[in-house]
Amino acid sequence: MWRDEEFSVGVASLDEQHKGLFSAFMNLGQSIENVYDDKALGVMLNLLFIQMEGYVKTHLRYEELLLEKWSFPELEAHKQKHDLLENELAAYKKCLDAAEDEQKKAIAQQISLFMERWLINHIQGDDRAYGPHLRKMGVV
C-alpha cells in the first residue's frame, strides 16, 4: 500500500510514523474479522481504539512541533485539520462506547475505512505540502 513516490514527505521520522499509522488502521479492519464473540470484541476494540488514538495524537503533536520549530508558514491551517480529525475520532469513540456489543464490529470497520481515507488524503494533500519547506531547512 505504501509507496514512497506517493506518500513520502521526504523526512524519515515522519515517513516512519505515517507508515505505522497506515498499518495500524488497516490492521484494525482485519484483526477484528476473526473475533466472533461480541463481548470479547467490544473489550478488544476499546483497547485498540485507545492505543490507536494515542498513536495518532503522538504523531500529530510531533508533526506540529517540527513545523513550529522550522517556522512552516501554514502551520495554523494545518493544525486545524489535525483538530478536525481529533474531533472526529472523539465522536467515533462516543459512538463506540454507546453501541451494543453486536454493533461494535460494524463501527470499527467504519473507523478503519474512515482513517485509511483520511490518512491518504491528508498525507498526499496536506503533509506533502510541507515537505519542500522542511527539506529547504535541511530537515531529513
Ligand SMILES: [Fe+2]
Ligand atoms: Fe498533518
Ligand SMILES: [Fe+2]
Ligand atoms: Fe502527518
